[in-house]
Amino acid sequence: MTGLLVTGIGVVAPTGVGVEEHWASLVRGEPAIRPVEGFDSGRYGVPLAGQVRDFVPADHVSPQLMVQTDRWTWMSLAAATLAAEDAGYTAPEDVYATSVFLASGSGGNEFSQHEIQGLWAKGPRSVGAYQSIAWFYAASTGQVSIRDGFKGPSGVVVSEGAGGLDSIGWARRVARRGTPAVLVGGTEAGLCPYAVLCQATGGRLSSAQRPEDAYLPFDRRADGHVVGEGGAILLLEEPGAAAARGATKVWGEVAGYAATHDAHHHEDPAPDAVQYARAIRLSLADAGVSPDEVDLVMADGAGVPELDRLELEALGAVFGGRTTPVPVTAPSSFTGRLMAGGSALDVATALLAMRDGIVPGTAFLTDPVEAPAGVDLVTAGRVRDLSTVVVLARGAGGFNSSLVLRRPAGGPTS
Structure with a gap:
C-alpha cells in the first residue's frame, strides 16, 4: 500500500529560508551555529545558538497578524506558505479537505516575555489581549488554518524534539479517516532571555565558546547541545488526491x-x-x-x-x-x-x-x-x-x- 506523498516543503532555518537555501548550506558543509545576537545570552552560560538571520517577517506575514503572534508563529506561517507554493497547492473548494497538524514545544516565548515584563513593571492593565493566544502552543496550527482557510481536522502535537515526526503520524490517521491533504512539521523560536534561561536549567546545553566545540553528536568531546530556532513544514497528500489535482512534484513517500x-x-x-x-x-x-x-x-x-x-x-x-x-x-x-x-x-x-x-x-x-x-x-x-x-x-x-x-x-x- 502506498503511503502519503510529500508534495511540498517549506523551510525557515538557521541554514537559510527556503528549501534550496537550506540544502545548499548543508552541502557546502557550513555550520550555522554562531554567537547569539540580540541580547546577552552569555549571562546564562549560553554563548552560541543557531539563529535564523535572513528571515524578514514582514515579507511573509501581514501587519495585522504580526501584532497578534510570536516569532515562532511567523516562521510557521512563512514555512506553510513556502510548502504550499512548492507543491503548487491552492485551497480546494472543499474547505474540509486540508488539515493542519503541527508540533510545538515551547510556544510564544518572546511575546510572552514582553508581556510578563509589562505585568511586573506596570501591572495587569499593561498586558495585551493577544497574550492569551500568542503564547499558546496551538497558536501556529490555529493561525495557519485560519489564514489559509483549512478546516479539516487539525491539532497540535507536544512531544518536544519528536514532535515533527509525530505530526506525520497524526497526518496518517487523519488521511485514513478521509482528509486527503495535511500540513505537518513545526517551528520553534526559543532564543530570548526567558526561553534560554528555561532551557539552561535542564543541564543539557553546551557552554563551549567556539562553534567548533559546541554541538558535537557522537564525538568524544561532546558536552551538550546548542539551541536553534526555525524548522520546516511539509505538505502530505493522499496519492489519489495528489494525482487528481495534477500535482507535478513528489519529494518522497512516507x-x-x-x-x-x-x-x-x-x-x-x-x-x-x-x-x-x-x-x-x-x-x-x-x-x-x-x-x-x-x-x-x-x-x-x-x-x-x-x-x-x-x-x-x-x-x-x-x-x-x-x-x-x-x-x-x-x-x-x-x-x-x-x-x-x-x-x-x-x-x-x-x-x-x-x-x-x-x-x-x-x-x-x-x-x-x-x-x-x-x-x-x-x-x-x-x-x-x-x-x-x-x-x-x-x-x-x-x-x-x-x-x-x-x-x-x-x-x-x-
Whole structure:
C-alpha cells in the first residue's frame, strides 16, 4: 500500500529560508551555529545558538497578524506558505479537505516575555489581549488554518524534539479517516532571555565558546547541545488526491512510522535503549522494510554523551546484523537543536538527500566515539544512492519516534 506523498516543503532555518537555501548550506558543509545576537545570552552560560538571520517577517506575514503572534508563529506561517507554493497547492473548494497538524514545544516565548515584563513593571492593565493566544502552543496550527482557510481536522502535537515526526503520524490517521491533504512539521523560536534561561536549567546545553566545540553528536568531546530556532513544514497528500489535482512534484513517500515511550522518568533518560530500538523496528515493519534495505539513518544526535550512547545502543540493536554498516548522520549539528522544529527539518533534509544522492555529514565530528557493529558514523558529506532513509527523533521526557521515507518510483519529480 502506498503511503502519503510529500508534495511540498517549506523551510525557515538557521541554514537559510527556503528549501534550496537550506540544502545548499548543508552541502557546502557550513555550520550555522554562531554567537547569539540580540541580547546577552552569555549571562546564562549560553554563548552560541543557531539563529535564523535572513528571515524578514514582514515579507511573509501581514501587519495585522504580526501584532497578534510570536516569532515562532511567523516562521510557521512563512514555512506553510513556502510548502504550499512548492507543491503548487491552492485551497480546494472543499474547505474540509486540508488539515493542519503541527508540533510545538515551547510556544510564544518572546511575546510572552514582553508581556510578563509589562505585568511586573506596570501591572495587569499593561498586558495585551493577544497574550492569551500568542503564547499558546496551538497558536501556529490555529493561525495557519485560519489564514489559509483549512478546516479539516487539525491539532497540535507536544512531544518536544519528536514532535515533527509525530505530526506525520497524526497526518496518517487523519488521511485514513478521509482528509486527503495535511500540513505537518513545526517551528520553534526559543532564543530570548526567558526561553534560554528555561532551557539552561535542564543541564543539557553546551557552554563551549567556539562553534567548533559546541554541538558535537557522537564525538568524544561532546558536552551538550546548542539551541536553534526555525524548522520546516511539509505538505502530505493522499496519492489519489495528489494525482487528481495534477500535482507535478513528489519529494518522497512516507512508508512507515512508529513511536514509543520510555515510561521511565520525566527528566532522566531510561537506563537502556529498549524502547528506542523498538520504535525503529516497528517503523521498519510498518514500511515492510528490513534493516538491510535502509540506505541512511538521520539520527536524533543529542550531543549529550549519555544520550548519544543510548542512541548508538539502539542503532546497534537494530542494524548490528548488517554485512555493510548503515551510514548514520546528524545534520542538526549544523543548525542546533530546534526542539519540535528539528525533526521536521530532518525530514526535509532526508528528502533532499534522496533527491540528490548526497549524505550530509555531521559537523565537526573529528573524534567519533566507537560505533557498534552495523553503524557507520558519517564525518563528512558523501555521495550515495538513497532510496530508503530512516529519520529518528527523541523528545525530552522519554518520547521516541522513527519515520521511514522512500524515494518515489522514478525518483523525486519536479
